[in-house]
Amino acid sequence: MSTLEVRRGLNLVLGPNGAGKSTLLKKLAGMKVPDGILSPPLSSASPIPGATYLPPEVPNSPISVERFMLAEDSWYPPSREEVEVSRKCLSELGVLDLLRRRLDTLSSGERRLVGIAKSMTKGKTLLLDEPTSNLDPSNAFIVARNMVELSFSRTVVAATHDLSILPLANWVIMIKGGKLMDQRTPQEVEGDLLTTLYGVKFVEVEGAGRRFFVPSIKL
Amino acid sequence: MRPLVVAIAALAFVAAVAGLIYGPVYTPLNSTGIYRHILIYMKLPTVLYVAIAGVILAASGTTLQTLFRNGLMDPYVSGTAAGASFGAVVAFFTGAPLFLSILAEPVMAFVFSIIGSLIVMALGRKGGTGSLLLAGLTVDFAFTSGLLVAEEYIQFKYPQLPNALYWLFGDVGVKTFLDVGVGSVVTIIFLYLLFLRARAFDLASMGDEISQANGLKIGKFRLFWLTLTSVVVSYLVSQVGAIGFVGLMSPHLARLMGADGFKEVLSLSCIVGVAVMEGANALADGTFGFIVPITAVTSAFVLPIMVRLAMGIEYT
Numbered sequence: 001m002s003t004l005e006v007r008r009g010l011n012l013v014l015g016p017n018g019a020g021k022s023t024l025l026k027k028l029a030g031m032k033v034p035d036g037i038l039s040p041p042l043s044s045a046s047p048i049p050g051a052t053y054l055p056p057e058v059p060n061s062p063i064s065v066e067r068f069m070l071a072e073d074s075w076y077p078p079s080r081e082e083v084e085v086s087r088k089c090l091s092e093l094g095v096l097d098l099l100r101r102r103l104d105t106l107s108s109g110e111r112r113l114v115g116i117a118k119s120m121t122k123g124k125t126l127l128l129d130e131p132t133s134n135l136d137p138s139n140a141f142i143v144a145r146n147m148v149e150l151s152f153s154r155t156v157v158a159a160t161h162d163l164s165i166l167p168l169a170n171w172v173i174m175i176k177g178g179k180l181m182d183q184r185t186p187q188e189v190e191g192d193l194l195t196t197l198y199g200v201k202f203v204e205v206e207g208a209g210r211r212f213f214v215p216s217i218k219l
Numbered sequence: 220m221r222p223l224v225v226a227i228a229a230l231a232f233v234a235a236v237a238g239l240i241y242g243p244v245y246t247p248l249n250s251t252g253i254y255r256h257i258l259i260y261m262k263l264p265t266v267l268y269v270a271i272a273g274v275i276l277a278a279s280g281t282t283l284q285t286l287f288r289n290g291l292m293d294p295y296v297s298g299t300a301a302g303a304s305f306g307a308v309v310a311f312f313t314g315a316p317l318f319l320s321i322l323a324e325p326v327m328a329f330v331f332s333i334i335g336s337l338i339v340m341a342l343g344r345k346g347g348t349g350s351l352l353l354a355g356l357t358v359d360f361a362f363t364s365g366l367l368v369a370e371e372y373i374q375f376k377y378p379q380l381p382n383a384l385y386w387l388f389g390d391v392g393v394k395t396f397l398d399v400g401v402g403s404v405v406t407i408i409f410l411y412l413l414f415l416r417a418r419a420f421d422l423a424s425m426g427d428e429i430s431q432a433n434g435l436k437i438g439k440f441r442l443f444w445l446t447l448t449s450v451v452v453s454y455l456v457s458q459v460g461a462i463g464f465v466g467l468m469s470p471h472l473a474r475l476m477g478a479d480g481f482k483e484v485l486s487l488s489c490i491v492g493v494a495v496m497e498g499a500n501a502l503a504d505g506t507f508g509f510i511v512p513i514t515a516v517t518s519a520f521v522l523p524i525m526v527r528l529a530m531g532i533e534y535t
Contacts, residue, residue, distance in 0.1 A: 031431050055428040061288070063424055067480035071421035073435040078418070102479070115429075122433070 009170030050123025109139030277492025280466025293466030302335020388512030389462035
């Protein structure tokens with residue numbers, strides 16, 4: 001298999017639980033990951049400069065959005081520029097009005113958006129781990145729409161089980177057991193490929209002018 | 220929030236003045252002669268030291284609660300204070316001459332406060348809030364039982380030493396202006412460093428993954444601050460014994476009053492800590508007509524907060 005490719009726009013990392021998706025994202029962020037989970041070529045993937053990892057759950061700490069956005073490994077008070085950047089990122093996602101709210105009073109969807117805004121302050125590449133997990137369809141849609149909009153100006157890599165995002169992506173990376181199984185554009189993804197990836201039969205359905213994949217239900 | 224802060228600061232002041240006037244010896248502010256001497260040279264430094272103790276306890280409680288992301292942490296729960304008390308008493312079992320043991324006391328208190336904290340951290344890291352609390356209680360029980368046995372033995376071996384049970388429950392005793400000077404220096408350095416790193420503490424309060432993702436080496440950060448907090452707490456324990464719950468309740472009250480982020484919680488909880496300690500000291504030091512251990516008073520103060528926490532009430 002060739003080396004891992006991350007393209008401009010929205011990249012999806014697909015794979016069953018325990019495939020190493022989170023580990024891969026952390027590795028791309030330059031964080032320390034345990035050995036032995038990923039095998040070549042993923043294990044030798046080099047970190048993307050300025051890429052920030054965002055875990056699935058943003059903790060509901062008793063701290064305001066404003067403070068969280070300015071939380072930093074720093075010895076100095078926040079500069080005016082840092083304050084401006086943090087507000088700009090919040091308003092880009094339409095959540096600037098949450099500025100004074102405490103994280104533990106926000107909904108999971110709002111917290112997820114604030115988390116993404118925090119990652120945006122760090123650099124041009126966002127590594128989002130299961131950005132739509134545990135969200136109701138409306139919140140999941142809001143997060144997904146924001147991801148697509150962000151992907152016009154930034155590189156977004158999202159590990160997900162949410163196959164409804166698939167038609168919106170620019171590039172799909174499939175990993176299984178720590179190995180890179182396949183990578184291709186979403187237009188080239190076939191049901192058989194997902195069947196191999198997840199071990200259940202997938203079928204293709206058409207809707208809203210797009211191709212979606214759902215597990216074939218035979219009870 | 221501001222009127223509330225002023226009210227608490229006023230409360231602290233009133234309690235401090237009460238601490239000056241009342242106590243084993245009644246000394247009104249216009250006392251003369253020997254009473255004036257007691258007021259100026261015994262009660263004043265003691266009341267000042269009580270404020271220092273309040274700040275150190277509140278600041279270390281805020282630090283530990285943030286580092287462990289756990290609202291139940293304070294030096295009493297984290298094993299830090301129990302370890303320090305135990306270490307201080309163990310110093311008398313080294314077989315060294317008595318005067319050397321007395322010199323070794325603060326060092327042993329520090330060593331064992333670190334040991335206590337590390338055991339709690341190792342036992343309780345994986346299992347979350349409840350697990351950390353259980354680990355703290357376990358270590359506290361272990362050190363306390365060791366301390367009780369050691370205490371009986373010391374009384375037997377060195378009857379000339381005063382009863383050291385105050386290690387367990389806290390006793391401010393009588394402090395000098397020198398004590399106040401040393402205590403102020405320790406407190407100012409500790410607070411200065413904490414304020415410098417306020418933004419990093421905000422990051423740490425968001426959990427390990429978000430901390431690491433934003434470039435904070437959370438493992439090293441936690442170990443450094445746990446060590447520094449242990450140094451400061453073991454110093455305080457060597458001066459006033461283990462005073463419980465001030466470190467637990469102060470940050471809670473600060474957050475209840477609307478403090479947001481580490482800097483604000485730290486500032487406000489220090490003011491609360493001073494008020495609580497001055498109040499507790501005034502009550503403990505003779506208001507009932509006799510002296511009671513200060514932890515008996517502080518633990519009575521903390522009850523409403525513990526009831527809130529037990530019932531799962533969040534502050535929103």
